[in-house]
Amino acid sequence: MPERRVDTMEKNRVKLIAAARKAFAEKGYSAASMDEITADAGLTRGALYHNFGDKRGLLAVVVEQIDSEMASRAQEIGARAGDDWQGLLAEGAAYIEMALDPEVQRIVLLDGPAVLGDPSQWPSQSSCLQATRRTVEGLIARGVLKPVDAEAAARLLGGAALNAALWIAASDDPQKVLPRAVEAFHAMAAGLLTKPA
Numbered sequence: 001m002p003e004r005r006v007d008t009m010e011k012n013r014v015k016l017i018a019a020a021r022k023a024f025a026e027k028g029y030s031a032a033s034m035d036e037i038t039a040d041a042g043l044t045r046g047a048l049y050h051n052f053g054d055k056r057g058l059l060a061v062v063v064e065q066i067d068s069e070m071a072s073r074a075q076e077i078g079a080r081a082g083d084d085w086q087g088l089l090a091e092g093a094a095y096i097e098m099a100l101d102p103e104v105q106r107i108v109l110l111d112g113p114a115v116l117g118d119p120s121q122w123p124s125q126s127s128c129l130q131a132t133r134r135t136v137e138g139l140i141a142r143g144v145l146k147p148v149d150a151e152a153a154a155r156l157l158g159g160a161a162l163n164a165a166l167w168i169a170a171s172d173d174p175q176k177v178l179p180r181a182v183e184a185f186h187a188m189a190a191g192l193l194t195k196p197a
Contacts, residue, residue, distance in 0.1 A: 009051070012041070016043060017058070019041040020058045024062060025102065029111040059111065059115055064124045067119075067122060067125065074098070075091060078094070084135055085139060088139070092160070093185065099165035120158075120162065128158060129154055129158050133154035144193065145193060145194060164185055
């Protein structure tokens with residue numbers, strides 16, 4: 001039975017995303033050519049334009065995919081931490097540490113903001129913010145955190161983790177910056193505790 005057009009289009013999307021992810025990670029956004037990406041996927045430029053509009057649209061999808069994977073990984077690490085407070089700290093630290101991953105560093109933290117603008121406005125960051133807000137609300141309700149505005153606290157915690165990751169990615173010595181960033185993140189977050197740790 002012939003493959004349905006919708007299935008073919010989805011397979012083409014997946015191929016293009018995989019090829020772009022590889023090219024953007026290896027060469028960076030500006031050096032990765034559309035011809036190279038489409039050839040690697042075994043498709044035409046027309047397929048790229050049809051699915052993503054242009055190279056920037058393709059980058060946006062790749063960034064969203066990687067950023068969503070980062071959020072899932074951080075949430076898994078947080079879930080193993082024992083309680084919601086330790087989980088919140090572990091999630092933030094895990095997100096910051098992912099800045100050492102070369103693919104994350106180049107695509108999400110360097111090329112992403114340069115091409116797509118403010119990361120706090122990306123759709124993937126919005127879903128991460130909502131998860132953090134729910135955790136913060138629970139911690140406030142149980143008296144673990146001070147009764148501050150939950151959305152404000154979630155935005156500040158998420159922004160701190162994101163900016164620490166951006167700092168690490170842009171640093172000349174990411175390994176040296178990482179422990180400093182995580183330590184400061186923990187100290188800042190601890191300021192929200194009702195009783196000092």
